[in-house]
Amino acid sequence: MSEAYAHDTALVTEGSTSYDRLVDGAIALSIVAFATTLLALVELVPLGTAGATLGNYFLTLFVAVSGGVGLTAGASWANVVSVTSQRVRGVAGGLLVATGGLTAVAYLTTVTLATLLGFVLIGQALIIGGAGISSRLDIIDTEPDASAGLLAGGAFAVIGAAIGGALGGTVIGFDSIAWLVFPIVVGVGLAVLTIVPREDLGSTIPVGLVVGTLGVVVATAAIGVGWQWNPETLDGGFTGGVVIPLFAAFGALISAWAAAKCRAGFGAPGREYGAFLIINLNALLMVVTMVSIVLFVLTRGATYATRGLTTSALTLLVLLVPLLALATEFARSRVGGGEWNRTVRLVTQIAPLATLGAVAAVITTVLITGNPIEYGFNYQILQNRNLIPRETAITITPNPEVGAVILAVVASVMWIALFRNYGSLRNVGAAFPRAESVRQLVPVAVAGMAALIGGVLLVGPTPAGVPLGSVVGVGVVAAGTLAAVGLAALPVAGVATTNGSIADRTQASAPLFTLGVFGGLAVLTAALLLQPVTGHTPGIAGVDLVAVGALFATLACGLAAGVSAYARRTTTETLQDRLLGEETILGLTGAAGFIALLGLHVLATGSGFTVLGVSVTTEGTLSWPMILQPYIPLGAEPGGIMPAVVGTVWLVIGATLFAVPLGIGAAVFLTEYAEQGRFTAVVEIATNALWSTPSIVFGLFGAAFIIPRLGGNESLLAGMLVLGFMLLPLVLITSRESIKAVPDEYRDASAALGVSQWETIKSVVLPAAMPGVITGGILGIGRIAGETAPLILVLGSTLNATESVNVLQGFQFVAEPPFIINDQLLAASASLPTQVWAVIAAGVSGSPQMGWASAAILLSVVLTFYAIGITARTYFRRKLNYE
């Protein structure tokens, strides 16, 4: 093992010397200075700040650093993370000292930030120069090479030339030829100083000189805050506000590099530490840039986008249900590695569930006490080109109401999630002879109702005087509802009537669970579909029968779930425990399904449903003006951008329907059927090239080729097709990659069993490749959802649209070709990206607040697609790796 490695281990075990601490401090100071200059560049902390204001800034920084270091230290103590490196500990300590010291200096003196940065640079230069000299004099133990190397020499030649050039320009001006002497002399001088001496001097003295010069220039205000350089030949110029931060940032970077070399004792380890520090700082810079762009847009748009957001407490509770389910799932899974502290792991595991529980409790309080929660704030609207502030609030009202759409969607999602979790209860429990005949009746009943629907639709409600629609239909609906309730009550009835311990009784009723839940859901769904066809809503005393039936069925299923959950607590047998768990899930599945049907019923009939003061309403209980309202011209309130939201939704749907089947189909043919040769290679290159083609080119194509063939107007359909063309290459590329990644062993094994090629593709290759295809598709959709350039050409850009497209109701059947027309698809529409562009294009008459809010919503939509895609990929990858 080389000496470098021995040195490295020694660092970990031994305590660090005061030299190490000093150099660590220099590194930390560089990092602090670098961060501060970035903030100064975007004028979050102006360079002229001094005294208490500056002190407050550094105090905030100090507190933030203490928090970060403290939390990490705590996590290290709890074995959550392991921080053993002396260097990291040293830099962390240095950060504390540096920020603390700067805070003190800022409070005690009256220097401005610019001057302070200058002095920091001078201090850095002294520390680094001193470290280099003490290393050369063998005061400290280092292992330098003979020279700092040509690469560093070249870099310092360039830096020197730049400094010399600036110096010469200041002294004698840029016009005379003699100016050239300065950059050449300084550049060559620094290069020689870097290359000729031993590495410890060669990589510290030039740094000290450069950083020192920059520090002196800034500290003496030779380039001060008010400094300007405005050359006549150029349109613009430079001010101290830009130059000082750039100088300080550059000085901080190279002094961090040099200090890191000193810290690791020069030589190969020194160069490694220096390079790694720069690479790490760069990565940090990238992450900070990304996070700040996203946060900036979201915060700027937040007030306008959330103005007037009002929702009922019950709606929020319903929306919380899927989140609670997710949190429960997370609490069941194990987090962290084996070395995690037990308590920490437990806390991490249950934290989301506990938080959501707390939120749910607060919302429930609103419901019970009747006091709304309000958060009031101001936003600005544009009126006659003036920004006028207005008051608004986010409110949670205590109405015990929930919208039917929200209820149906949430319940359906829960139904799907629970159904996927449900395994099977086949061959479990006792045989009930009568249940068997009921099981055979259910499909017959459903088929009968389906036939009735078809009949009424085909021949009308009263064929030959028979009241097929009204009397017969309504009767069947009522009978179906009663039957569904009866079926849903079967599990509980089964448990109640059999003998034995509660666990045994519940297990024995397993066939009734499956029959009750699935049969009940099927029958009630059929009845629900039949109901609008008949044109009548059967009800007793003004209360809809189907709704009441769905409610009772929900209660019955919930009760069944509760009974089996209770029974599960009493059993100790592993197998029985699992079976009862399945029954609980099945009961919950039924409850979710019946609630979804209840919501759909309210939606279909258009009349609300109230029981015990709790209502399911057709009118939305969620009021979100920005998203759910179109623009209101000349109104007191500006309304929102619903047409744009609807337009983007349709664009994404259309593009996906066009591109995904085509892309996957082509990928299957190219990978599985076609011979891999020149043709597939050409197609691959062409699709890759198409993928990187500028989006505006697609727009040109759409505007000149598609639009004339679709009636000559900018239209939604043209937008869908153009975005579909853009999505197609990505779907094709990702699908091909994931199909190729399926190991050939799979195909061989399938073929060896005598399975045909298509069967193999369908049941072996595609399922294995699906995760990759889905992830790629979602990421691609996220990208096209934010695409603007082609839409400007093919969709038009309208500011403040007042009507949204209504594609579903736009379909019309006509007697002549092409038989189906949809004028909504052929009409122009708004969309989120073009909405933002319209604000820009409108110049002063566009409301900047509206622009920020639209951009924030667009960004959230796109990032949601990305988050889903990336999460899905991580999930599938983990599953592949660990199972």
Place this chain on the structure above:
Amino acid sequence: MLHQVWVDVQHTLFGTDEAEGSRLAVGASAGMLLATIGAFLFAPAAALPALAGFVIITTIGWVTYQGAIARLLTLLATVLTVLTVFLITVFLFVSALPAFTEHGSGLLLLPAESGEPRWFFWLEAVLPTAETFWNPLSGAYSLIPAIWATVIVTFIAGAVAIPLGLFGALFIAEVADDRLREIIKPGVEVLAGIPSIVYGFIGFAVLNSFIQGSFLDDGASFLIAGIVVGIMALPTIVSVGEDALSSVPDAMGDGAVAMGATEWQKMKSISIPAAFSGISAAVILGLGRAIGETMAVAAIMAAGVGFADPLFDVFDASATLTSLIAVNYGSASESTLDVLFVAGVMLFVIVAGMSIVSQYIERQMKQKLKGQS
């Protein structure tokens, strides 16, 4: 000869399935499809019934000979995809042709005004001049200023994105541990996902006032547009560069470390040289993205078309090839449209060419590394 073609067609259509019924199903389905296309082209009235016939026959085929029909459908998808690619390419060139024939090389080399070539154009371009190069009303068309603007913006973007991107790629591929990589890599993807119009809006709403304060400029400039486009091209360089660095076989680097080299020495002397061609492919792709960037540039530099004066003045502003199309298309006359198509074709050719070159480089690198591991 004809027989060979027929055999090939049969092979493509039917694969190796020799069953009589499957041939019938596929043949009927394909024939119906051809009939539909024919009807669509020559007798649109019959297109929909023909389509319905195709759907019915295909459905029947799906039930009886699923494998063969599935194969036909995937073939159909492939043909449609290839046709789309082909159509876009051909149509762009065809649309650009009128402008080429009318203005000749004037668009790209020597602009003409009212039919008269401006012989001293290049002299005017270098010397300060107040001439216009883009004025559809007086018939002055020249793409040269837009090309020059694209060059400047791309150059600045490259200066920002290439060093940062390469360091970023090194960080993800070599320095970061697995847990950190799991966070940073998606982060870079998200950065790539931020819509360009959002960058454009930030530039439009915030950066302009910042520029006036800090750069003494009266509005947006190449410098700001270039920096923003650089940030947008960054993720491409990072992720493609990271792919290239990761595809260097571990064995190569392990050998170096086993000999006592530090991680940085391994990176500098093994990983980077081995992945060099891949990294240059990343740079090419990133620059391609920068060239094709539209909305951010259009939103930041809402200026007319003109040369920077002097040519290297990064504080000047002009429309680039992309923003020229985006801003002018809506209000363009017939002959202006043709010129915009020339700009589109140029973009298409340049960027697609860069993509093909980088693919070629990557493929070469993969082959080379395959031989070594």
